Amino acid sequence: MQVLTTQAKSPPVRLIPLTTTEVDGWLATQSAKIQAWAVTSQLTTPGNLMLLADDFGKLTDVVVHLDKDKYQPLSWMAYASVVANLPPGCYQWMNLSAHELSLAALAFGLACYQFTRYKASKKTWPTLCVSESCYQEITPQLQAIYLTRDLINTPTEDLGPQELADVAQTLATETGASYKLWHHSDLQEGFPTIYAVGRASAKPPCLIELNWGDAQHPKLTLIGKGVCFDSGGLDIKPASGMLTMKKDMGGAAHVLGLAKLIMTEGLPVSLQVLIPAVENAISGNAYRPGDVLRSRAGKTIEINNTDAEGRVILADTITYAKERNPDLIVDCATLTGAARVAVGTEFPAVFAQPMRLGFDLMELGEVIQDPLWPLPLYQGYRDLNQSNIADISNSSNGAYAGAITAALFLQSFVGQTQPWIHLDLMAWNLKSKPGKPEGGEAMGLRALFAFIKTWASPQ
Ligand code: BES
Ligand code: ZN
Ligand code: ZN
Numbered sequence: 001m002q003v004l005t006t007q008a009k010s011p012p013v014r015l016i017p018l019t020t021t022e023v024d025g026w027l028a029t030q031s032a033k034i035q036a037w038a039v040t041s042q043l044t045t046p047g048n049l050m051l052l053a054d055d056f057g058k059l060t061d062v063v064v065h066l067d068k069d070k071y072q073p074l075s076w077m078a079y080a081s082v083v084a085n086l087p088p089g090c091y092q093w094m095n096l097s098a099h100e101l102s103l104a105a106l107a108f109g110l111a112c113y114q115f116t117r118y119k120a121s122k123k124t125w126p127t128l129c130v131s132e133s134c135y136q137e138i139t140p141q142l143q144a145i146y147l148t149r150d151l152i153n154t155p156t157e158d159l160g161p162q163e164l165a166d167v168a169q170t171l172a173t174e175t176g177a178s179y180k181l182w183h184h185s186d187l188q189e190g191f192p193t194i195y196a197v198g199r200a201s202a203k204p205p206c207l208i209e210l211n212w213g214d215a216q217h218p219k220l221t222l223i224g225k226g227v228c229f230d231s232g233g234l235d236i237k238p239a240s241g242m243l244t245m246k247k248d249m250g251g252a253a254h255v256l257g258l259a260k261l262i263m264t265e266g267l268p269v270s271l272q273v274l275i276p277a278v279e280n281a282i283s284g285n286a287y288r289p290g291d292v293l294r295s296r297a298g299k300t301i302e303i304n305n306t307d308a309e310g311r312v313i314l315a316d317t318i319t320y321a322k323e324r325n326p327d328l329i330v331d332c333a334t335l336t337g338a339a340r341v342a343v344g345t346e347f348p349a350v351f352a353q354p355m356r357l358g359f360d361l362m363e364l365g366e367v368i369q370d371p372l373w374p375l376p377l378y379q380g381y382r383d384l385n386q387s388n389i390a391d392i393s394n395s396s397n398g399a400y401a402g403a404i405t406a407a408l409f410l411q412s413f414v415g416q417t418q419p420w421i422h423l424d425l426m427a428w429n430l431k432s433k434p435g436k437p438e439g440g441e442a443m444g445l446r447a448l449f450a451f452i453k454t455w456a457s458p459q
Pocket of ligand 1: 230248305307308309310334335336337338340394395396402425426
């Protein structure tokens, strides 16, 4: 990975981090010349930098007044905010603990991301020189997040269900995983809900499966919602709601990034990845409001809204996942707008059974600054998913608790005893912030990785 290196060609420029409480003390130890330059550079203002050069005008140090307060609780963003202001060159953070250095390196990588598929980058990015152990820890995380971002950013024309399958196949080849694909002709029988949602598109639906690892290890199944475009179907979305819907395969992008990380790190799990990949399109053979689907589990689903398609394709995928008797199912999905109303756009809502799994995940996310927040699988709302003519309805009758009723719908296929974590996520930055460029984003991916790591080999 280019943004991080363990070997600088020439001595790297030192990045000297100072928190607000440290600035005055540090300045007191400096020469009168540097103190005067610090005044000119307005170093006492949080977020500002001071560049120091040697007698030949060569940059040697950048003194950084980190604005950690501004970015609380994500102080890594303070490190990321520095990157855009650095001249090209190779840098090295000084005086940081191993934990802080990891965050700073991660921030550096996240800040240097660019989506260059359709427009070449004009910027020369700086690089960060890090220790071998830091490089080994952070590089796979950055590669996973870059993959996730790239996939979400790629428009549907270039990333339909088949192209998503091709990406999974490439990943399988790289990691030695086995790869299986159900084409749309195979879906009609075995996966009627995936077929029904995907059949209207000129880009046929498919189900993607990867398997990896030792069958003796704990069985983990990752499921990602792979709606390559969500027009809403016949219950068509307004233009404003449809604009970013190439990102509706964000769940799939997350599980592919996460699976890549799990496999490159060699976690002791028996891993299965399942991605139902469809385009929720409109045509003469589109599934309709009022249709009743008979799912793989035999349970009938009344379609009250064709725009609640994610839970429909996940239903048969979950049923299939359960046929392997997994020890844990984790699904990621850009499932509801309601989850965004509940917790906003910047972190996922998490549902879990048992509930403890969600709290553990949240606590880990807090430590590594990849936040998520639990919502309840409140059983008292199950009646909102009731249908008069089928076993369940795909969209709730009421206007409230839409993220919960969607999760309850999934739970009715997962069952009440299967350990399960469900992330309802945005997968998209509405505007650029340090280390979080506008566009596709991994949310909760690092937290899930940390969780799975301890889950697979508890201390
Ligand atoms: N993909 C959307 C949900 C979504 C929208 C996620 C915006 C993130 C940002 C999903 O398929 C959808 O349209 N859900 C509907 C469900 C409703 C019809 C019951 C929603 O949330 O409005
Ligand atoms: Zn939808
Ligand atoms: Zn959707």
